[in-house]
Every structure is written in structure tokens, then in C-alpha cells.
Amino acid sequence: MVQASSIPLFITASICLLLSFFFLLLYYRLTSRHEEFVKYYLIFALSALTSGIFFGAFAVLVNSSNNLIYLSISNRITVIAAMFTIVLSLHFYVAFFQYKVPTFLKWCYVICGAFSLLTMVPNQYFLSNAFYSTSQYYTGLKYGVLFQLWGAWILVLAAYCIFILVRVFNRQRVRQENSNTNTVLLLLVANIVWVITGLCDTFTGIQVVDVPPLSWIGSFLVTSCIAWVLVLHIDELYEERRLLSNRLMYDHLTQAFSRSYLEIRLSEAVNLMLRKELNWLSVCVFDVDDFKNINDQYGHANGDALLTQITNIIKDNIRQSDCIARLGGDEFVILFASKQDENSAPTTVERIRKRIAETSFGKGDCSFSASCSFGIVSVTPDQLTMADLPNQMLSSADEALYSAKHKGKNAVGIATLSDLS
Numbered sequence: 083m084v085q086a087s088s089i090p091l092f093i094t095a096s097i098c099l100l101l102s103f104f105f106l107l108l109y110y111r112l113t114s115r116h117e118e119f120v121k122y123y124l125i126f127a128l129s130a131l132t133s134g135i136f137f138g139a140f141a142v143l144v145n146s147s148n149n150l151i152y153l154s155i156s157n158r159i160t161v162i163a164a165m166f167t168i169v170l171s172l173h174f175y176v177a178f179f180q181y182k183v184p185t186f187l188k189w190c191y192v193i194c195g196a197f198s199l200l201t202m203v204p205n206q207y208f209l210s211n212a213f214y215s216t217s218q219y220y221t222g223l224k225y226g227v228l229f230q231l232w233g234a235w236i237l238v239l240a241a242y243c244i245f246i247l248v249r250v251f252n253r254q255r256v257r258q259e260n261s262n263t264n265t266v267l268l269l270l271v272a273n274i275v276w277v278i279t280g281l282c283d284t285f286t287g288i289q290v291v292d293v294p295p296l297s298w299i300g301s302f303l304v305t306s307c308i309a310w311v312l313v314l315h316i317d318e319l320y321e322e323r324r325l326l327s328n329r330l331m332y333d334h335l336t337q338a339f340s341r342s343y344l345e346i347r348l349s350e351a352v353n354l355m356l357r358k359e360l361n362w363l364s365v366c367v368f369d370v371d372d373f374k375n376i377n378d379q380y381g382h383a384n385g386d387a388l389l390t391q392i393t394n395i396i397k398d399n400i401r402q403s404d405c406i407a408r409l410g411g412d413e414f415v416i417l418f419a420s421k422q423d424e425n426s427a428p429t430t431v432e433r434i435r436k437r438i439a440e441t442s443f444g445k446g447d448c449s450f451s452a453s454c455s456f457g458i459v460s461v462t463p464d465q466l467t468m469a470d471l472p473n474q475m476l477s478s479a480d481e482a483l484y485s486a487k488h489k490g491k492n493a494v495g496i497a498t499l500s501d502l503s
């Protein structure tokens with residue numbers, strides 16, 4: 083007959099083993115596929131595994147009644163697993179919150195290893211093979227003086243976990259990282275509950291009080307909180323990745339696309355054309371006329387604002403399938419990709435040219451006009467015979483732009499395909 087007080091232990095043991103398996107898979111996936119440095123996922127997976135063993139062994143211990151073999155094995159596994167669970171949690175906090183791994187941590191593993199060896203040898207100094215009725219809930223092996231030392235050691239480890247978390251909490255508070263302080267606070271509370279429930283079990287063991295096994299609550303709380311913190315951490319990884327790809331994809335000042343993103347879009351468009359999914363592909367290179375004078379006369383800040391406003395005018399006048407990218411300085415590219423029979427790019431560019439020339443830029447007293455010169459080149463699917471077409475289109479459009487500049491600026495130059503072949 084299974085003791086009722088052992089059922090939560092069996093349940094939490096199963097959950098922890100599943101968590102361990104799940105986080106081991108996650109660790110494997112993140113490191114092998116995405117090259118994320120997530121050593122702490124592995125540490126947590128090991129910690130959850132050890133917790134699972136601890137709960138399972140404790141459940142067997144509770145059900146062992148006076149079977150000396152079960153009692154002897156389960157009691158020893160409980161003692162060893164409890165110690166390693168706590169030291170692995172400590173290791174997790176140090177790694178996850180980016181503290182330099184202290185030498186003390188290595189010694190923790192060594193001391194735990196030494197205690198584990200002492201636990202395994204039946205002797206009257208640690209655990210001797212004699213019954214020791216602790217409470218109405220479970221019976222343990224007779225404790226020796228080294229067992230008291232082990233208890234003190236567990237308390238030192240628990241105190242160190244709390245110390246690390248308090249340091250992290252203070253550090254996050256100084257940096258005013260609100261979301262992080264909340265998770266650290268959660269871990270801190272869970273660790274304190276762990277210590278209290280651990281003490282309750284100790285008092286039950288030495289017959290000061292008589293309560294059902296409680297340390298599973300504290301230990302499970304810690305395991306669940308760490309699992310939750312790691313799940314939140316995946317959000318952070320994704321957010322970092324999103325910011326990074328945004329930075330690579332967009333020009334910081336104007337929010338036009340970046341040069342590298344334009345190159346990708348241009349090659350994609352050429353491939354679409356080769357598959358006859360596009361009828362026209364046009365590239366328009368343009369540059370602000372006398373931008374240096376604008377900067378000198380109205381200031382760099384107004385120059386920056388002009389670049390952003392021009393980008394917005396372009397965005398308002400092109401389709402979603404088209405895109406604008408900033409090559410650098412005051413030079414931009416518009417990519418027109420069209421499925422229509424007629425090439426509307428030159429008309430659109432002419433409209434944009436007029437719109438820019440008519441707009442008044444700057445703020446308040448400081449208002450000024452500006453203009454741009456454009457160079458366009460267009461190709462159709464049956465004209466895609468050139469090698470390195472994207473670069474050839476860009477340099478042809480560039481030449482058309484310079485001919486527009488030479489003709490007096492504020493103009494659109496058109497390069498024909500014969501210039502390309």
C-alpha cells in the first residue's frame with residue numbers, strides 16, 4: 083500500500099524528469115542548430131534530473147517502512163541527490179546571472195563527492211544500517227556525527243544560493259531592470275521556502291516536530307521557477323535576434339532598408355524574373371542635389387531630417403512590392419518589381435521628383451527647398467542574359483544619375499538596356 087504522503091513526491095519526481103528531458107533537448111537544439119551559448123540550460127537539465135531522483139528516492143524512502151534494503155538504498159540516494167541538486171542550482175545562478183565562477187564552486191562539487199562516498203559506505207559515523215524511527219511519516223537510517231556535518235553543509239549551500247540571488251537582485255535594481263528584478267525576487271522567495279521546508283524535514287527527522295515530508299514543495303518550487311526563468315529567457319533571445327536583424331535590415335537614420343538588404347532583394351527579384359514571375363525590374367539610384375550646401379547652410383540636424391523626409395515621400399509613392407534602400411550619405415536606391423505589362427517606374431520616379439521639388443523642408447524659420455537627381459534602368463525577363471546583373475544594373479543607374487546631374491540636376495536620367503549589354 084502506497085503511503086498518501088509519498089504521492090506528491092512521485093508526481094513531482096515524474097514532472098522533474100520530464101523537465102530535465104525537455105530542457106536537455108532544448109539545450110541540444112539551441113547549441114547545435116542556433117549556436118546560442120546556453121550552458122545553463124544543460125546545468126538546469128542536470129539539476130532537474132537530480133531533483134527527480136531526489137523526489138523518487140524520497141518517495142521510496144517514505145514507503146520503505148522497515149525494509150532495510152529499500153531504506154538503505156533510498157536513504158543514501160536522497161542524501162546524495164539533495165546535496166547535488168542544491169549545488170547545481172548554485173552553479174545555475176552563477177552561470178545564468180553571469181558571475182565569474184568562484185573556485186568555491188569547484189570545491190562544492192569535490193566536497194559533495196566526498197560526502198557521497200562517505201554516504202555509500204555503511205558506518206556509524208554517517209548512516210549506519212540500523213532503523214531510526216523518525217516520525218509517523220517515515221523511518222530513516224541511524225544518523226552519525228558526520229550526518230550533522232552534512233546538514234550544516236547543506237545549509238551553507240542554501241545560504242550561498244540566497245547570497246548570490248540577493249547580489250543579483252541588488253545589481254538589477256541599481257540598473258533598474260524591472261522585469262529581471264521580478265524573476266530574481268521569485269527565485270529568492272522559492273529558495274527561502276526551500277530552506278524552511280528543508281528545516282521542517284530535518285526537525286521531523288530528529289523528532290522535534292512531526293510533519294509529512296515538505297522539502298519537495300521548496301525544491302519543486304525552485305525547479306519550476308528556474309524553468310520559468312529559462313522560458314522567459316527564450317523571449318529575450320528572440321528579442322535580441324529581432325533587434326539585430328532590424329539593425330542589419332534597416333538604415334538607422336531614415337528607416338529605409340540597408341544596402342545589404344537591398345542586395346538580397348535585388349537578387350531575389352532577378353530570380354523571380356528568371357522564373358517569369360515578374361514582368362519588369364527597375365533600379366533607380368538617386369542622390370540629393372547640393373546636399374553639402376544644405377548641411378552647411380541649415381545644419382547637420384536639418385540635413386538628417388531632410389534625408390528622413392525624402393525617404394517618407396518615396397515610401398508614400400511606391401508599392402509594397404517595391405522598396406527603398408539607403409546606400410550611404412545622400413545616395414539611395416529604389417527597387418521597382420512589377421508584374422504589370424507596362425513599366426510604370428519612370429512615371430513614378432518623375433512624380434517623386436516633382437513631389438520632392440515642391441515640398442518645403444525644415445522647421446519654423448528654417449524652411450528650405452531641395453531636389454534630387456535620379457537614374458533609372460529597367461529590364462524585362464527576356465533581357466536577362468548578363469552575368470552579375472544586379473551590380474550591372476546598379477552601375478548603369480548610377481551613370482544615368484550622373485548624366486542627370488550634368489544636365490543641371492533635379493532631373494531623371496534613363497539608361498537603356500543597350501547600355502547594359
Ligand SMILES: Nc1nc2c(ncn2[C@@H]2O[C@H](COP(=O)(O)OP(=O)(O)OP(=O)(O)O)[C@@H](O)[C@H]2O)c(=O)[nH]1
Nearest residue numbers: 369370371372373374375377382383385386411412
Ligand atoms: N546630414 C547628413 N549629412 C551627411 C550624411 N552622410 C553624408 N553626409 C554629407 O552629405 C554630403 C554629400 O555630398 P555629395 O553627395 O558628395 O555632394 P552634394 O553636395 O550632394 O553635390 P551633388 O551630389 O553633386 O549634388 C557630404 O557633405 C557629407 O558630409 C548624413 O548621414 N547626414
